[in-house]
Amino acid sequence: xxxxxxxxxxxxxxxxxxxxxxxxxxxxxxxxxxxxxxxxxxxxxxxxxxxxxxxxxxxxxxxxxxxxxxxxxxxxxxxxxxxxxxxxxxxxxxxxxxxxxxxxxxxxxxxxxxxxxxxxxxxxxxxxxxxxxxxxxxxxxxxxxxxxxxxxxxxxxxxxxxxxxxxxxxxxxxxxxxxxxxxxxxxxxxxxxxxxxxxxxxxxxxxxxxxxxxxxxxxxxxxxxxxxxxxxxxxxxxxxxxxxxxxxxxxxxxxxxxxxxxxxxxxxxxxxxxxxxxxxxxxxxxxxxxxxx
Amino acid sequence: xxxxxxxxxxxxxxxxxxxxxxxxxxxxxxxxxxxxxxxxxxxxxxxxxxxxxxxxxxxxxxxxxxxxxxxxxxxxxxxxxxxxxxxxxxxxxxxxxxxxxxxxxxxxxxxxxxxxxxxxxxxxxxxxxxxxxxxxxxxxxxxxxxxxxxxxxxxxxxxxxxxxxxxxxxxxxxxxxxxxxxxxxxxxxxxxxxxxxxxxxxxxxxxxxxxxxxxxxxxxxxxxxxxxxxxxxxxxxxxxxxxxxxxxxxxxxxxxxxxxxxxxxxxxxxxxx
Numbered sequence: 001x002x003x004x005x006x007x008x009x010x011x012x013x014x015x016x017x018x019x020x021x022x023x024x025x026x027x028x029x030x031x032x033x034x035x036x037x038x039x040x041x042x043x044x045x046x047x048x049x050x051x052x053x054x055x056x057x058x059x060x061x062x063x064x065x066x067x068x069x070x071x072x073x074x075x076x077x078x079x080x081x082x083x084x085x086x087x088x089x090x091x092x093x094x095x096x097x098x099x100x101x102x103x104x105x106x107x108x109x110x111x112x113x114x115x116x117x118x119x120x121x122x123x124x125x126x127x128x129x130x131x132x133x134x135x136x137x138x139x140x141x142x143x144x145x146x147x148x149x150x151x152x153x154x155x156x157x158x159x160x161x162x163x164x165x166x167x168x169x170x171x172x173x174x175x176x177x178x179x180x181x182x183x184x185x186x187x188x189x190x191x192x193x194x195x196x197x198x199x200x201x202x203x204x205x206x207x208x209x210x211x212x213x214x215x216x217x218x219x220x221x222x223x224x225x226x227x228x229x230x231x232x233x234x235x236x237x238x239x240x241x242x243x244x245x246x247x248x249x250x251x252x253x254x255x256x257x258x259x260x261x262x263x264x265x266x267x268x269x270x271x272x273x274x275x276x277x278x279x280x281x282x283x284x285x286x287x288x289x290x291x292x293x
Numbered sequence: 294x295x296x297x298x299x300x301x302x303x304x305x306x307x308x309x310x311x312x313x314x315x316x317x318x319x320x321x322x323x324x325x326x327x328x329x330x331x332x333x334x335x336x337x338x339x340x341x342x343x344x345x346x347x348x349x350x351x352x353x354x355x356x357x358x359x360x361x362x363x364x365x366x367x368x369x370x371x372x373x374x375x376x377x378x379x380x381x382x383x384x385x386x387x388x389x390x391x392x393x394x395x396x397x398x399x400x401x402x403x404x405x406x407x408x409x410x411x412x413x414x415x416x417x418x419x420x421x422x423x424x425x426x427x428x429x430x431x432x433x434x435x436x437x438x439x440x441x442x443x444x445x446x447x448x449x450x451x452x453x454x455x456x457x458x459x460x461x462x463x464x465x466x467x468x469x470x471x472x473x474x475x476x477x478x479x480x481x482x483x484x485x486x487x488x489x490x491x492x493x494x495x496x497x498x499x500x501x502x503x504x505x506x507x508x509x510x511x512x513x514x515x516x517x518x519x520x521x522x523x524x525x526x527x528x529x530x531x532x533x534x535x536x537x538x539x540x541x542x543x544x545x546x547x548x549x550x551x552x553x554x555x556x557x558x559x560x561x562x563x564x565x566x
């Protein structure tokens with residue numbers, strides 16, 4: 001440092017430190033975990049309680065045919081749970097769903113990257129992928145049965161047809177949303193090709209990609225349940241869809257309701273315990289998520 | 294980095310610095326012309342030498358091709374005609390927005406520049422600390438970009454640019470989005486760091502006072518097409534105050550020229566534009 005710069009240096013440093021302090025947002029600390037849980041759980045639980053209450057009142061007052069009361073459903077659920085059939089079905093379906101989803105992820109991610117890299121290929125196949133995404137995946141079940149018979153392969157086929165397009169599109173959207181400025185910065189810093197992809201493109205695409213994964217899981221789970229309802233055999237384990245269909249054939253209405261609720265709960269649990277925290281973590285780290293008050 | 298070379302004397306210097314006529318320029322533009330496809334000519338026969346360690350401000354209204362010029366010097370684009378030569382491998386470039394990678398902390402942003410340059414892990418850590426100290430952010434390295442103020446983000450971006458260890462630092466209106474007092478502070482900071490590091494700076498702005506506050510030389514570009522209209526040597530001792538009479542006086546003079554350049558576009562002449 002030379003001559004006159006030194007004289008003003010201290011004052012300048014203090015001015016700067018003062019500005020830094022003033023302009024850095026004073027943030028309220030995040031509410032504690034029990035508090036956050038209470039804030040989201042209490043309203044949700046109240047909503048469910050209200051639905052159950054209305055349900056009970058309607059059943060007791062009107063006594064409609066074939067509508068079980070909450071108490072009857074609860075009884076049926078306890079029975080199914082204790083018999084071991086329900087937990088086994090949950091495990092079987094979850095195993096299929098998760099394995100199918102992971103395979104879909106492994107296939108779809110490179111596919112998405114390749115399409116993003118080669119614009120001509122993308123123009124050719126992008127619309128096909130988007131079209132497939134809007135096709136209800138239950139439509140693949142008959143074809144799956146003809147190709148793979150009554151076997152577990154049919155489940156995986158249907159899951160893949162449901163989840164792969166979502167994840168491919170999520171990957172493409174994520175990469176499309178990378179701000180051009182960040183790519184320029186990458187170039188200025190000397191990153192090209194795979195280095196650019198590793199340090200700039202892929203991390204920048206992560207939020208969109210996670211959105212695609214989340215949707216891919218939802219599609220996997222729905223496709224699997226549709227397939228399990230239709231494809232049933234003693235040769236492989238009974239999934240939740242199978243439990244539901246069994247109950248229908250026995251005219252066991254409480255059993256059917258238990259099946260529906262279990263499918264709902266498992267799908268919700270994966271979403272709430274896995275995808276939501278993952279996405280929130282990524283967004284919060286980048287300052288893209290504001291804590292709700 | 295040189296493409297087609299047309300040797301040409303630096304022209305239109307009404308107060309040239311002797312350094313710019315020296316042989317080893319840090320940046321040498323010779324007869325640079327740029328147009329995109331069949332579009333209008335963006336830059337027309339621009340020749341400019343920047344001496345090593347010099348601080349040159351490029352000044353112009355919209356449409357003078359300032360950003361195009363910086364892209365050419367940064368090697369992100371090629372001239373249609375003429376040559377661009379830059380000392381060292383690659384010029385560092387700072388934008389109006391900090392363009393920090395939001396998934397990395399301030400320190401990691403700086404470190405990435407070192408890593409992409411091939412600096413080893415241990416040395417990276419020490420160098421990152423040193424650079425953050427240089428921009429007076431030693432306590433904020435662990436923060437994410439969104440936790441920093443606009444001025445702090447630009448200082449991290451400056452540290453990252455310096456981490457490239459380029460001989461030439463290009464700045465594209467880096468303080469344009471900041472409030473007045475933060476900008477003043479960053480002017481002082483940049484002047485101090487330029488003294489300390491001895492890097493060559495090519496600073497683009499449309500703010501006349503900012504150009505006079507910072508530069509040893511101010512180059513005024515005309516608009517559509519961008520040409521060098523005037524050059525001014527700024528013989529005012531650093532550190533300058535942006536509100537000082539000397540800065541104001543030269544600013545008034547330059548602003549008159551700039552206004553005249555802009556007025557020429559008030560009544561577009563007939564014929565193809």
